[in-house]
Amino acid sequence: MSVLRKVINQLETPRDQRPLGSGWLSGALALLASLAGLLMVLLRWFPETLSYPEIAFIQDSGAVTVALRFVLLAGYALALISLILSTRKTLGWTALAISVVASLMATSQPTFGGGTSQSLYFGLDYFIINVLIVGFLFVPLERFFPARSEQTVFRPEWQEDMFYYLISSMMVQVLGFITLAPANMVNAQVALDDFRIHIVNLPFLVQVIIIMAATDLVQYWVHRAFHMVPFLWRFHAIHHSTKKMDWLAGARMHLMEIAVLRSLTALPMFTLGFRPEAIQGYLLIVYFYSSFIHANIGWKLGFLERFFVTPRFHHWHHGSDRDAIDINYASHFPIYDWLFGTHHLPETDWPENYGVVGDNVPKGYWKQFIHPFVKDKPKPPTA
Numbered sequence: 001m002s003v004l005r006k007v008i009n010q011l012e013t014p015r016d017q018r019p020l021g022s023g024w025l026s027g028a029l030a031l032l033a034s035l036a037g038l039l040m041v042l043l044r045w046f047p048e049t050l051s052y053p054e055i056a057f058i059q060d061s062g063a064v065t066v067a068l069r070f071v072l073l074a075g076y077a078l079a080l081i082s083l084i085l086s087t088r089k090t091l092g093w094t095a096l097a098i099s100v101v102a103s104l105m106a107t108s109q110p111t112f113g114g115g116t117s118q119s120l121y122f123g124l125d126y127f128i129i130n131v132l133i134v135g136f137l138f139v140p141l142e143r144f145f146p147a148r149s150e151q152t153v154f155r156p157e158w159q160e161d162m163f164y165y166l167i168s169s170m171m172v173q174v175l176g177f178i179t180l181a182p183a184n185m186v187n188a189q190v191a192l193d194d195f196r197i198h199i200v201n202l203p204f205l206v207q208v209i210i211i212m213a214a215t216d217l218v219q220y221w222v223h224r225a226f227h228m229v230p231f232l233w234r235f236h237a238i239h240h241s242t243k244k245m246d247w248l249a250g251a252r253m254h255l256m257e258i259a260v261l262r263s264l265t266a267l268p269m270f271t272l273g274f275r276p277e278a279i280q281g282y283l284l285i286v287y288f289y290s291s292f293i294h295a296n297i298g299w300k301l302g303f304l305e306r307f308f309v310t311p312r313f314h315h316w317h318h319g320s321d322r323d324a325i326d327i328n329y330a331s332h333f334p335i336y337d338w339l340f341g342t343h344h345l346p347e348t349d350w351p352e353n354y355g356v357v358g359d360n361v362p363k364g365y366w367k368q369f370i371h372p373f374v375k376d377k378p379k380p381p382t383a
């Protein structure tokens, strides 16, 4: 079914099936706002199509610039509300996509006055750029070299995981602040100046490798704790609840876990005195690396698998088979799993199934958000 058909279907939802709070109204208004925004931008882009002098003011009026921003912002906000409320997400995603296209067009138009050259709205630009770059890189790789060839790009629950991606991209500013708090505390307490001078003088690549090794050691133990401590597992189980692995699956992670994991792994990074370029280099690598190890890519990497975490290694971590439980915690260097006795990588096999044993994690972002805080309903006895 085409997107247009789906949009129309959702718009035509009978009145009794769309009570207030169902996300229909916000979705419809979002679509309206985003289309209005797109139209305004198009009129600015192609002034020659504007043969009506009555509306020529739209070209250069400051008030129109303000109105355009307002309309696009409304499109974003309403689309998000609709995505949160509605179980059918076509309207929300469509409005969001149109708003994004309109915003990108608006900011890239040279004569667009009023100083809109700064970042777009609330980290949405960050999200779009991420998804475009990472998606364009990994979707073709997954199609050409699939580990599971039957899996489609738009596999079940991809929308939920895209929503995770969206939320964590938008939270990037807030999270950045929270996650640096422990490192700032350590910096204020501990004098490491002599040590830092040694670090800062090391070559760039060596610094990046040290950051990777140090953060992965911290990450290993934090990750292992999230598996071993029942209260923490309730959060981490959400990351493991995905039954299809691909580049998007890694985005599924509870905000609390993201905050804890990032702040603790940031500790060595921001206290040992690395150069900012090295930290940025590391962050860039990690960004692609975490998409890579979740991706549905079936490369046979031979001896490299001994030294680096590969998709197959991390897929085993996500396996729900009996011999795939509580293994392979490292995210860069499998040596930590060798050292601490959790390494598991059969010669060539991939795990049979993915997911959480018992499968008690609900579906959908908000249900999963509150899942760690609520008691499980007792399961009906099975015959």
Ligand SMILES: [Zn+2]
Binding pocket: 223, 227, 236, 240, 317
């Ligand atoms: Zn895990």
Ligand SMILES: [Zn+2]
Binding pocket: 239, 250, 294, 314, 318
């Ligand atoms: Zn994972």
